[in-house]
Amino acid sequence: MSQPIDENMVRHIGTLSRIELTDDEVRTFAKQLGDVLEYFDKLQQLDTEDVAPMAHAVELTNVLADDAPRNGLSTEQALANAPQHERDFFRVPKVLGEGS
Amino acid sequence: MTRTTNISKVTPVVGLEIHVELATQTKMFCRCINQFGDEPNTHVCPVCMAMPGSLPVMNRQAVAFSIKVGLALGCTVPEYTKWDRKNYYYPDLPKNYQISQYDLPLAAHGVFEIPLESGETKAIRVLRAHLEEDAGKNIHDLPGCTGVDLNRAGVPLLEIVSEPDMNSVEEVLGYARSMQRLVRWLGVSEANMQMGHMRFEPNINLHIEAGGQTYKTPIVEVKNLNSFRALERAVAYEISRQTSEWKADPEGFTLAKLGKQNRGYDDNTEKTVFQREKEEAHDYRYFPDPDLPAVVVDEAWRESIAGDIGELPLARRQRYMDAYRLAFQEADALTMDAATGDLLDAAVAVGAEPKRCVNLLLGRAAAIAKERDCTIADLGIAAGQLAELATMLTDSNINATSAETVLVAVIEDGGSPAEIAEVQGLLQVSDTGRLEVWVDEAIAENPDAVAKAREGDKKVLGFLMGQVMKKSRGAANPGEANKLLKQKLGG
Structure with missing residues (x-):
C-alpha cells in the first residue's frame, strides 16, 4: 500500500509548490489524489517479475546537440514579459540569504 | 566538567562536494553562450529563461567533459545515465526546478590520489560525479529589491562528491587544489575561483575519543564556499567550534541526538554561522525529467574519451x-x-x-x-x-x-x-686570444686588487673575474677566463 494522502499532506505539497489552498480545496484534492494512488495500488497487483525496471518513460536516447553557439534573445526581448525590471535585471522582492 | 571531557584524541572527518563549472562554449540545454562577466541577461533564450513550451537539448560536450573527469578519477561510468528534476523555489531558478541527476549519475565510485606535505599521497574515495545545471545570479545591492541575471542559468555544472576520507585541514585543501589542477589539466574547466568556476561544500564532524569511548559530533555541511581561503577557514573553525561545543555538552552534542545541520560562512568574521531553514526546504521531490531522454554511453564513446586523457x-x-x-x-x-x-x-x-x-x-x-x-x-x-x-x-x-x-x-x-x-653578442667566448684582451684590461685597470690577489686574497680574485665578465658583457666562458686570470696573476 502506498502512503495514504491526508489533508496535512495536501497542505504540505501546497506549501512546497507555493500554492494557497482553501479548506474546501484541501478536502477535494485529498480525495482526488487518494483516488489516483488507489489506482496505482491496483497496478501494483500486476505480475512484473519478467519486466525490466524502467528508468525513463521515453525510449529515445542520446538526443544531443553540438556545442555551437546560436543567438538567443536580446536583453529587451528577455525583459519584455517581466512584470518589473531594474536596469537590465529582473526585479524581484528583496531576497535574504542564499538558497541551495 | 565530566570525566568524558578528558579527550585522548580528536579526529576530524571531512567529505567535500565540489561544484565545477564546465568550460563548454554553450549552456547545458540551449545554445546560449557560456560566458562569465558580461552585461546581465545578454546570454538568455526561451529555454534557459523557462518559457512555457521550450524544450532542453543536452550539450554533447558537457556530457563528454563529465565522462572525462569521471574516468580520470577512476570512476565507473555506467552505460545508462539520466536526468531528474530537483524541485525548489528561488528567484535565480526560473523553472522552479533544477535539472540534476538523482539515482543514476554519470560517474561513481572512484579514487583520487592527493599529495600530502610529507611527500606521501593519500587515496580519497569519490562517491559520485553528476552533471547538473547552474542557477542564475541574484544581485543584492539594488535599491529595495533583488535583481536577477540569468546569464549563468543553465551553465553545465559537475558536482563531484567525495567520501568522508579527509582528516585534516591540510588534506581538505590538498584535495581541493588537486581537483582544480585536474580539471584544468583535462581542459574541462578554467577553474577560476574569481569567476566562481569552483565552489565547495564540506561536510565536517569529529570523532572524539574520551574516557574509553568514541563520540561523534553532529555533521555540519557548510554551504557555498567560493575560495580556498574560505574553505580552509570554515573547516578549521568547525573543528574548533565542534570541539568546544562537545566539551560543554558531551552527551547532548552528538550526531545521534542532533543529526545533520547546515551552516553558512561569513567572509568578514571567517566563522560559520547557523542558518535558519524551513523544515520542508529539503523535500526536493526528485523525479525523472520527461523532457530529457536518457544518455547511453557505449564502449566506443567511453574509450575515445579515455584515449584523450593521457x-x-x-x-x-x-x-x-x-x-x-x-x-x-x-x-x-x-x-x-x-x-x-x-x-x-x-x-x-x-x-x-x-x-x-x-x-x-x-x-x-x-x-x-x-x-x-x-x-x-x-x-x-x-x-x-x-x-x-x-x-x-x-x-x-x-x-x-x-x-x-x-x-x-x-x-x-x-x-x-x-x-x-x-x-646580441651573447655567444660564449672560449677563444684564448679574445679572452686575453678582457683579462689584460681588467689587470691593468685594477693594480691594487691585483696586488692583493697576488698575496692570495680569494675575494679580490672574484672581483677581478667580475670585471672580466663585465668587459665581455657576460660573453666570456667563465671557466676559461678564470683559468687565464689565475695564470696571469700567478705568473
Whole structure:
C-alpha cells in the first residue's frame, strides 16, 4: 500500500509548490489524489517479475546537440514579459540569504 | 566538567562536494553562450529563461567533459545515465526546478590520489560525479529589491562528491587544489575561483575519543564556499567550534541526538554561522525529467574519451622526479598544467638535456609567467627553441646568464636562440686570444686588487673575474677566463 494522502499532506505539497489552498480545496484534492494512488495500488497487483525496471518513460536516447553557439534573445526581448525590471535585471522582492 | 571531557584524541572527518563549472562554449540545454562577466541577461533564450513550451537539448560536450573527469578519477561510468528534476523555489531558478541527476549519475565510485606535505599521497574515495545545471545570479545591492541575471542559468555544472576520507585541514585543501589542477589539466574547466568556476561544500564532524569511548559530533555541511581561503577557514573553525561545543555538552552534542545541520560562512568574521531553514526546504521531490531522454554511453564513446586523457599530474610529477632527476618542487611547478610539461617533454624528445630545459623554464620564464598571470606554456616558447637554447648551454656556447637574456627575447619577439645570441653578442667566448684582451684590461685597470690577489686574497680574485665578465658583457666562458686570470696573476 502506498502512503495514504491526508489533508496535512495536501497542505504540505501546497506549501512546497507555493500554492494557497482553501479548506474546501484541501478536502477535494485529498480525495482526488487518494483516488489516483488507489489506482496505482491496483497496478501494483500486476505480475512484473519478467519486466525490466524502467528508468525513463521515453525510449529515445542520446538526443544531443553540438556545442555551437546560436543567438538567443536580446536583453529587451528577455525583459519584455517581466512584470518589473531594474536596469537590465529582473526585479524581484528583496531576497535574504542564499538558497541551495 | 565530566570525566568524558578528558579527550585522548580528536579526529576530524571531512567529505567535500565540489561544484565545477564546465568550460563548454554553450549552456547545458540551449545554445546560449557560456560566458562569465558580461552585461546581465545578454546570454538568455526561451529555454534557459523557462518559457512555457521550450524544450532542453543536452550539450554533447558537457556530457563528454563529465565522462572525462569521471574516468580520470577512476570512476565507473555506467552505460545508462539520466536526468531528474530537483524541485525548489528561488528567484535565480526560473523553472522552479533544477535539472540534476538523482539515482543514476554519470560517474561513481572512484579514487583520487592527493599529495600530502610529507611527500606521501593519500587515496580519497569519490562517491559520485553528476552533471547538473547552474542557477542564475541574484544581485543584492539594488535599491529595495533583488535583481536577477540569468546569464549563468543553465551553465553545465559537475558536482563531484567525495567520501568522508579527509582528516585534516591540510588534506581538505590538498584535495581541493588537486581537483582544480585536474580539471584544468583535462581542459574541462578554467577553474577560476574569481569567476566562481569552483565552489565547495564540506561536510565536517569529529570523532572524539574520551574516557574509553568514541563520540561523534553532529555533521555540519557548510554551504557555498567560493575560495580556498574560505574553505580552509570554515573547516578549521568547525573543528574548533565542534570541539568546544562537545566539551560543554558531551552527551547532548552528538550526531545521534542532533543529526545533520547546515551552516553558512561569513567572509568578514571567517566563522560559520547557523542558518535558519524551513523544515520542508529539503523535500526536493526528485523525479525523472520527461523532457530529457536518457544518455547511453557505449564502449566506443567511453574509450575515445579515455584515449584523450593521457598522463595525469601525479604520474607525470613522479616521472619527472625519477627520469629527469628533478626535485619535488621543480617537478611540481612543471606539472601545474599539462602544456608546460608537454613543452618540456617535446624539447627533451629532440635531444635537449632535461635539467638544462628545466632551469630555463623555471628561471626568468616562470617569473614572467607569474607577472602575466599565465602558465609557462602560455608564453609561447616552442619546443625547438627551448631545445636549441638548452643544447647551446650543454655545448658551452652560451652561459647561464646570457641564456636567460636570450630566452626573454624569444618570449618577447620570437626567433632562433642561436641567431639572437649571435646578434646580441651573447655567444660564449672560449677563444684564448679574445679572452686575453678582457683579462689584460681588467689587470691593468685594477693594480691594487691585483696586488692583493697576488698575496692570495680569494675575494679580490672574484672581483677581478667580475670585471672580466663585465668587459665581455657576460660573453666570456667563465671557466676559461678564470683559468687565464689565475695564470696571469700567478705568473
